Amino acid sequence: MKMDKKIITNQQFYKTSDLGLTTALSLDFPIKTIDRNDPRKVLFVFDQTDELDNFVDKYWRSEITVEPERFTNQMKNIKTRIYSGE
Numbered sequence: 001m002k003m004d005k006k007i008i009t010n011q012q013f014y015k016t017s018d019l020g021l022t023t024a025l026s027l028d029f030p031i032k033t034i035d036r037n038d039p040r041k042v043l044f045v046f047d048q049t050d051e052l053d054n055f056v057d058k059y060w061r062s063e064i065t066v067e068p069e070r071f072t073n074q075m076k077n078i079k080t081r082i083y084s085g086e
Contacts, residue, residue, distance in 0.1 A: 015043045023075045
């Protein structure tokens, strides 16, 4: 099982720099903000919920299915947000 060492959690927010995970999450959970404090990478911030935690667990166990075109379009949108500074 692949573990994402870039994931940081606290009681209120869930943060990750993993683009694939962010794309899958953002299809059902809104990105609260994008943390750009580190000039080498961005962290995507989500509200921490039990539902989100369960989704992440299923993602790493390869139990999530997503329509490919929807996933690809969402990833393009996220990349646009990254590079536009939004």
